Amino acid sequence: MKFSIYRYNPEKDNKPYMRDYELELLPTDRMLLDAILRIKTMDDSLGLRKSCREGVCGSDGMNINGKNGLACVTPLKDLKEPVVLRPLPGFPVIRDLIVDMGQFFKQYHSVKPYLINDNPPPQKERLQSPEDREELDGLYECVLCGCCSASCPSFWWNPDKFVGPAALLQAYRFIADTRDEATSERLDNLEDPYRLFRCHTIMNCADACPKGLNPTEAIGRIKKQMVKRMV
Amino acid sequence: MALPRQIFDTVIVGGGGSGLRAALQLAEAGNHVAVFSKVFPTRSHTVAAQGGIGASLGNMQEDHWLWHMYDTIKGSDYLGDQDAIEFMCRKAAEVVYELEHFGMPFDRNPDGTIYQRPFGGHSQNFGQRPVQRACAAADRTGHAMLHTLYQRNVRAHCQFFVEWMVLDLIRDYEGVVVGIVALEMETGQPMIFQAKSTILATGGAGRIYQSSTNAFINTGDGLGIAARAGIPLEDMEFWQFHPTGVAGAGVLITEAVRGEGGILLNSKGERFMERYAPTMKDLASRDVVSRAMDKEIKEGRGAGPEKDYVLLKLDHLGTEVINKRLPGILEIALKFANVDPTRDPIPVVPTCHYQMGGIPTNYYGQVVAPRGSSGSNEVVPGLYAIGECACVSVHGANRLGTNSLLDLLVFGKSAGDHVREWLKGNPQHRDLPQDAADRSLERLARLDNAESGENISEVAAAMRRTVQHHAGVFRTGKLLAEGVTKIQQVAERARNTAIKDKSRVFNTARIEALELENLVIVAEATLVAAEARTESRGAQAREDFKDRDDKNWLKHSLWYLEGSRLDYKPVNLQPLTVESFEPKVRVY
Numbered sequence: 001m002k003f004s005i006y007r008y009n010p011e012k013d014n015k016p017y018m019r020d021y022e023l024e025l026l027p028t029d030r031m032l033l034d035a036i037l038r039i040k041t042m043d044d045s046l047g048l049r050k051s052c053r054e055g056v057c058g059s060d061g062m063n064i065n066g067k068n069g070l071a072c073v074t075p076l077k078d079l080k081e082p083v084v085l086r087p088l089p090g091f092p093v094i095r096d097l098i099v100d101m102g103q104f105f106k107q108y109h110s111v112k113p114y115l116i117n118d119n120p121p122p123q124k125e126r127l128q129s130p131e132d133r134e135e136l137d138g139l140y141e142c143v144l145c146g147c148c149s150a151s152c153p154s155f156w157w158n159p160d161k162f163v164g165p166a167a168l169l170q171a172y173r174f175i176a177d178t179r180d181e182a183t184s185e186r187l188d189n190l191e192d193p194y195r196l197f198r199c200h201t202i203m204n205c206a207d208a209c210p211k212g213l214n215p216t217e218a219i220g221r222i223k224k225q226m227v228k229r230m231v
Numbered sequence: 232m233a234l235p236r237q238i239f240d241t242v243i244v245g246g247g248g249s250g251l252r253a254a255l256q257l258a259e260a261g262n263h264v265a266v267f268s269k270v271f272p273t274r275s276h277t278v279a280a281q282g283g284i285g286a287s288l289g290n291m292q293e294d295h296w297l298w299h300m301y302d303t304i305k306g307s308d309y310l311g312d313q314d315a316i317e318f319m320c321r322k323a324a325e326v327v328y329e330l331e332h333f334g335m336p337f338d339r340n341p342d343g344t345i346y347q348r349p350f351g352g353h354s355q356n357f358g359q360r361p362v363q364r365a366c367a368a369a370d371r372t373g374h375a376m377l378h379t380l381y382q383r384n385v386r387a388h389c390q391f392f393v394e395w396m397v398l399d400l401i402r403d404y405e406g407v408v409v410g411i412v413a414l415e416m417e418t419g420q421p422m423i424f425q426a427k428s429t430i431l432a433t434g435g436a437g438r439i440y441q442s443s444t445n446a447f448i449n450t451g452d453g454l455g456i457a458a459r460a461g462i463p464l465e466d467m468e469f470w471q472f473h474p475t476g477v478a479g480a481g482v483l484i485t486e487a488v489r490g491e492g493g494i495l496l497n498s499k500g501e502r503f504m505e506r507y508a509p510t511m512k513d514l515a516s517r518d519v520v521s522r523a524m525d526k527e528i529k530e531g532r533g534a535g536p537e538k539d540y541v542l543l544k545l546d547h548l549g550t551e552v553i554n555k556r557l558p559g560i561l562e563i564a565l566k567f568a569n570v571d572p573t574r575d576p577i578p579v580v581p582t583c584h585y586q587m588g589g590i591p592t593n594y595y596g597q598v599v600a601p602r603g604s605s606g607s608n609e610v611v612p613g614l615y616a617i618g619e620c621a622c623v624s625v626h627g628a629n630r631l632g633t634n635s636l637l638d639l640l641v642f643g644k645s646a647g648d649h650v651r652e653w654l655k656g657n658p659q660h661r662d663l664p665q666d667a668a669d670r671s672l673e674r675l676a677r678l679d680n681a682e683s684g685e686n687i688s689e690v691a692a693a694m695r696r697t698v699q700h701h702a703g704v705f706r707t708g709k710l711l712a713e714g715v716t717k718i719q720q721v722a723e724r725a726r727n728t729a730i731k732d733k734s735r736v737f738n739t740a741r742i743e744a745l746e747l748e749n750l751v752i753v754a755e756a757t758l759v760a761a762e763a764r765t766e767s768r769g770a771q772a773r774e775d776f777k778d779r780d781d782k783n784w785l786k787h788s789l790w791y792l793e794g795s796r797l798d799y800k801p802v803n804l805q806p807l808t809v810e811s812f813e814p815k816v817r818v819y
């Protein structure tokens with residue numbers, strides 16, 4: 001199978017280049033990550049992040065044949081040759097497929113991604129009905145891989161000002177939690193021409209999410225709540 | 232070479248569940264704490280835990296911490312220390328409620344309480360019938376827990392050093408631990424971090440096996456770090472094989488599948504666990520189920536063209552239950568087994584999953600080691616270990632499912648509390664020794680200077696093959712002795728590795744070379760300790776010594792890197808307040 005992989009090592013390369021590799025696939029090579037790691041045994045200088053190899057840690061987000069995804073859950077048999085691999089678009093490249101996610105996490109932290117409830121907790125658990133708990137499905141499963149934000153034109157142009165789909169999804173995860181008491185503070189935090197309203201509902205983010213989550217929908221719900229509290 | 236230096240009250244090595252729980256306890260108390268992690272904290276392997284957290288909340292049926300304690304001791308095949316087990320089971324409800332208060336999205340019962348599911352080895356009334364004790368967030372409990380703990384740490388303004396690899400401990404001339412040496416991956420720069428207390432929370436080392444449910448980063452760094460600093464490793468022969476890893480892929484299918492009603496079948500369609508464990512059946516403890524599966528396969532009743540796996544059937548649970556309670560499993564089965572579990576069974580095999588042994592500690596998380604030949608346990612001042620890298624020992628020779636996430640919470644918290652006490656009595660930083668960074672710098676220099684040598688991935692593959700073949704589900708003296716010889720050859724090769732890429736910036740080849748040094752230490756400890764233990768107990772099943780031998784082997788092994796030497800210490804059979812549970816024959 002043929003691969004073309006983005007290479008850049010700031011210590012020796014003036015600029016990035018694409019390098020071709022060819023790999024004889026083994027029956028045990030099912031996912032793209034399996035193949036990349038075998039390429040890495042031939043060329044140990046190839047840099048990428050990886051850990052869980054099952055799509056739950058969010059380490060190996062990259063651009064695969066033009067679409068963002070996690071290499072460990074991308075089946076090789078679905079890929080057209082040559083398989084073109086690039087770092088997540090819009091993020092500064094540290095080396096090869098490794099990008100700097102600093103800005104992405106800064107935006108995540110900016111939405112106060114933790115439960116706020118200053119009432120003293122009960123002796124046991126806070127109660128929540130199964131229906132209220134269901135509101136968190138499709139939100140809490142995010143693995144912070146960045147595939148969505150790295151597919152969002154608004155995030156490319158304004159990563160410092162626009163919160164981006166991943167962090168907005170998490171903002172909504174706490175707004176939707178019946179145990180959280182900071183909804184209005186959270187909405188204030190986002191009521192800004194850039195932070196939330198740079199989203200133009202292009203839907204790239206939902207297409208890109210390897211966990212099947214839908215940030216666009218969450219963003220829509222935040223917007224609805226803002227409208228609701230205005231009237 | 233003088234390295235740059237930073238100073239903290241406490242450094243925590245590891246941003247998984249245990250490290251984050253300890254960090255929270257300290258950061259919320261205003262302690263100056265730094266957490267180091269090889270990966271962004273939410274990428275730690277706690278994120279992969281699926282099934283649940285064990286706690287006798289009694290939300291589903293009557294339950295009691297004493298029953299949980301009994302199950303844990305029995306599960307451990309009586310090798311667990313009963314003081315630590317009582318401590319953990321009594322604290323379980325408290326730490327789970329706290330986690331809920333932090334925002335953990337637990338599944339709920341109609342009355343609003345936390346949903347709990349049955350899990351292997353957990354029972355009501357001292358083994359009478361299965362009980363629902365595993366507190367769950369679908370089959371993504373670890374993900375939900377790790378993110379919740381990270382989020383709470385963000386709130387507490389905890390300081391993180393992300394993508395830093397800790398290389399070694401610094402001990403002064405009196406043996407007190409005074410900090411660490413760590414390498415920043417992005418720049419390749421090593422640095423000294425001076426601290427009054429250091430907590431190791433580096434997780435497991437399941438990557439010593441070929442077939443493993445563990446992530447690539449689970450390379451036993453904490454164990455290598457401790458062993459190089461002269462600290463023994465406890466009970467390293469005990470590795471848990473999870474009954475249900477996806478055949479060929481290694482990815483885990485949680486025991487929650489059987490908790491929710493899934494069953495194991497052999498090639499004849501027979502529910503074979505009824506023969507091996509008449510009461511608990513498919514929910515017997517993991518060592519029992521894994522051995523039964525191995526036996527079915529060896530006796531020719533495996534399924535598939537090569538008859539080398541068994542089948543996990545869950546379609547009878549119905550699509551609704553599978554979608555709601557096991558959505559992650561649905562995803563994994565489709566992706567990694569090419570099977571739609573709502574219609575067809577999943578091919579599964581016993582797969583290396585969890586390390587029961589580790590760095591010896593007491594239930595405050597303090598690292599303890601015998602001093603001289605006195606045989607007594609003495610605290611290594613300034614050093615703590617928690618989570619999978621530690622051996623308290625609550626899991627003994629076999630861990631019960633859901634008890635690891637619980638262990639992270641209970642001992643992460645108690646280590647945090649104990650560090651606060653320790654800091655009161657030790658308010659000053661001690662001087663760094665002259666040679667503080669020498670060991671680490673030598674390791675780095677060797678890799679920088681080696682022009683040619685062994686290939687990292689080849690040595691790593693040889694190690695995994697050796698451990699898989701010689702220290703698998705069933706073991707014999709001959710197999711183990713050969714394994715010891717082979718692994719010592721592999722260790723020698725690992726000392727002579729070379730990497731082609733010598734660059735500084737995010738050099739993953741260098742990181743993998745450093746990880747390999749730790750892995751081979753763990754692998755050697757495993758084989759040496761397993762060969763010496765001439766009995767079958769929990770996860771150690773010897774075909775040449777089929778029975779448990781309490782007279783000679785009711786003791787913990789301690790392996791020292793220096794000379795690959797073994798020592799032993801007694802099991803603590805004395806709980807804190809209740810009566811001792813005397814060793815009995817285990818039936819499920």
Ligand SMILES: Cc1cc2nc3c(=O)[nH]c(=O)nc-3n(C[C@H](O)[C@H](O)[C@H](O)COP(=O)(O)OP(=O)(O)OC[C@H]3O[C@@H](n4cnc5c(N)ncnc54)[C@H](O)[C@@H]3O)c2cc1C
Nearest residue numbers: 245246247249269277280282283397434618619633635636
């Ligand atoms: C697939 C799977 C499912 C599981 N399901 C369950 C379950 O349902 N219930 C249950 O109780 N248990 C379960 N377990 C077991 C449990 O998840 C683990 O034992 C536990 O999460 C380990 O947590 P930890 O905090 O010790 O380490 P980890 O979460 O592994 O974290 C280790 C941390 O240490 C860091 N680190 C390691 N080395 C270094 C170094 N040299 N320098 C800097 N940082 C370093 C890593 O970056 C990471 O942050 C499961 C395990 C697996 C593999």
Ligand code: SF4
Nearest residue numbers: 152199200202203205
């Ligand atoms: S829907 Fe909004 S957040 Fe998603 S890609 Fe489009 S602009 Fe970005």
Ligand code: SF4
Nearest residue numbers: 142143145146148209
């Ligand atoms: S929403 Fe999806 S794509 Fe975006 S960070 Fe989360 S898991 Fe990744």
Ligand code: FES
Nearest residue numbers: 051052053058072
């Ligand atoms: S390696 Fe964890 S998501 Fe791919």
